[in-house]
Amino acid sequence: MSTTATMANSSESERMADPNWWRQAAVYQIYPRSFSDSNGDGIGDIKGITAKVPYLKSLGIDAVWLSPFYPSALADGGYDVDDYRNVDPKLGTLEDFDEMVAALHAAGIKLIADIVPNHSSDRHEWFREALASPKGSAARDRYIFRDGKGENGELPPSDWDSVFGGPVWERITEPDGAPGQWYMHIFAKEQPDFNWDNPEVRQDFLKTLRFWSDRGVDGFRIDVAHGMAKDLSEPLPLKADLEAKAGADGFIDGSHPFWDRDEVHEVYAEWRKLFNEYNPPRTAVAEAWVHETRRARYASPEGLGQAFNFDLLQADFEAPKFKKIIMDNLLAAKETGASSTWVFSNHDVVRHATRYGLPKGNATAAQGTNAAQDVTATEPKGQDGKAWLLAGGPAEELDVELGLRRARAASLLMFALPGSAYLYQGEELGLQEVAEIREFERQDPAFFRNKGVEIGRDGCRVPLPWSVEGTSLGFGDGPAHLPQPHWFSKYAVEAQDGIEGSTLELYRTALRLRRELQADEELEWVETGNPEILHFRRPGGWQSVTNFGDTAVDLPAGTVLVSSAILEEGKLPANTTAWLR
Incomplete structure (x- = not known):
């Protein structure tokens, strides 16, 4: 083995053993039913993921977050769990799962499993x-x-x-x-809520966390982490009273009957004791749609350790908004001892390459199942001019090129920030939201229960295009469980692999550099005098500059390491990020 290879393997081994690996990790979310289908039944599966481990390694990620893979009737995309300690037979077996874990670990990639503790399936x-x-x-x-x-x-x-x-x-x-x-049931009727005051429920989830930890799972993403503890003391308040109080203070005192109650942290303190029995300790990240002043307790070292920050995901592409969100969240992380989390897309929201192509002010399109997705599609006009209808508003044109350009700039900025970066499968291809799914093809209960209000989440869950041709564009040998539009082929991995300037190669370059340049979790802002520019330095002397404006600007002196768009005569173009040293 060469000296270079030995050093690389040593570094990889050290990273896998590092108890703080999660603090600045690049985590790639896989929605298993839509990632890769190994047997041609139209549904992605565990063996399909294992087969794509070389692709994941080439991307340069540190960990995979695997959305639910448990036995399920799919009343809510797998978040209705029949059995917490097994694999859905449609996706594989426990042996397949073990092989996947081994393959990921051999490639230097950790595994984070999705845990759904608020509710089970009605088939449990x-x-x-x-x-x-x-x-x-x-x-x-x-x-x-x-x-x-x-x-x-x-x-x-x-x-x-x-x-x-x-x-x-x-x-x-x-x-x-x-x-x-x-x-x-806070969610679908097929998802009855557990009673977390019951000791048997608490013990069974500890058993589940240990079951997967013993099989090599490195961490957990906690679904609806703010919804488990409940106070249903009589008399139960009226909906109108809850809405009135929510409008006044948002229940920042923890007094809502079932959202974000203080008692939930007693559960997570128990979980943390279990996580710390392992070496390295198992990590956890909370999906908690809570007021920013309430997020810290979920991310405390005595609790889950990290909590999703959805603030950038909900913000328009504007420099002042981005800067305030970044500053606020870095300060909050410093106060709790956690690290920040950054995310633009996931399985619950409209893809950010599409959001950024819509007129400003449509950030509500980004919000997940705890806040309505206010985007519905009219008849598509083709990928170059899809019409989108905002609920309660006029039809607007989606600017695909602008949306992708801004998404690339935003992602490159995110990769430069201290903290964990969470990616959603397909964003490295620049995928757009799929609007043209017919009603009889849709699967999301949010669509069927709220017709005319929510389009649902199927548009971001369409199976990935791996090849430019084939029945399901390389996803599998047969048709995919959600239809892929014809324009998906130009976003395929095959169409971008090795192509300079492609979104896939931008992600690969940025994630490689991110790992090489990563240092202390510090950031120093550089004042530019231009409110459309965000410029900051990271330890080691490298810098990130993002132009949110409409005209090109001069770059500071230095060597350009990577840029989200081609420079214009040495200048940073509109809607572009560049890293320099």
């Missing part, structure tokens, strides 16, 4: 037992069952709405056939 053995058991039984106490109101219990316990529309309560039929109690 515990919920089936609850339905077959009497009122007041131990089986029912694992979930949240309540008697209804009205003369015969025919009215739900409260008038609250679920995230996916409709009531948050569903009535059951008792074992004797009579109309019975109601159970709570």
